[in-house]
Amino acid sequence: MHIEPFVVEQWMNAHETTATWNLAETCVHSLTLGELLDLGGDVDGVVRRLRETWLGYGDIVGSPRLRAAIAALYGERITPDHVLTAHGAIGANFLALYALVQPGSTVVSILPTYQQLYSVPESLGADVHMVRLREQDGYLPDVEAIRAAADERTSLIILNNPNNPTGALIDEPTLREIVEVAREHDAWLFCDEVYRMLEHGPGTTAPSVADLYEKGVSSGSMSKSYSLAGLRTGWVAGPGDVIRRCLEVRDYTTISGGVLDDALAAVALEHIDAVLERNLAIVRGNLARVDEWMAREPRLRYVRPRAGTTALVRYEFDVPSAAFCQGMFDFNGAFVVPGVAFGEERSFRLGYACAPDVLEGGLAAISEYLRTLEG
């Protein structure tokens, strides 16, 4: 079996520990354990329960408490029995794709997105038809292009909403149109929703495909919107037969999630309002800062993100994105992800949900590098 190298993860692995200004990160500035406990209140009660936690394998499918908190992120269709915890969204995506992809079938996937969403189906023997999200469309999918990409062998359509790297947010009417395309083929609709709940505008929460469609499957995690990547806790939510297939796969890879991770993820989701208030304040404040900076950089442009933690920034310099980003890293340690990792040349992904002082220093360092390119 061949699987393509995961370009964005390899780039992160190579540089993230030595970067001076890390604007490649996609998590909202991570919480410490102490900050999480403080947000949750009742620190003594939580610590007492942690001390009493039995360090066995725990509940194999995830604790009832955590699965209830995850199910509460969805509508009535998703009960705790429709949730399976996983090792991050990366684990959840792998389980769902392993469960849903049929070798020899056609899978329709968008691009740009997180590479796992098309390279894993390819490695599993699917014929992946890519639908490109275009700058002039605000990186929103053209439903007719999805319809045209689907054929009689299509069993799965894959989305990522809100989108990494562009921060685009597909609204409910468009999602419903995509559901109709899936229904025409009796296909699964799988959506990586790891940035859900981090929609910047009030009242703009993205509906989950698991709520919109009887064959809709969603993945999510504690890493991005909830700033707790260190818990390595994600999930798949969807119809019972898909969850059972995911568990069959997971028995071979994971056995169960960590019981302390599970307990702390439950604490965070039970205090979701406090966590999201903190995190939305960070992304909104930082994005306003990015706007000001972009306005002062005439050779950069972007479609302003509406959700999530990242933006795809296009530059007007005749330098391939890998050379641009490596050159900048070597020059002053400013670290972003080359657009080539997403099939988008002459661009880079900016992660702007870091600590505000890191963003400030990082944007100044990018500007300093741009001046050297202007010659």
Ligand SMILES: Cc1ncc(COP(=O)(O)O)c(C=O)c1O
């Ligand atoms: C769209 C998307 N899905 C999944 C992941 C994996 O996240 P995790 O495994 O930390 O939940 C990422 C990380 O960058 C991502 O951007």
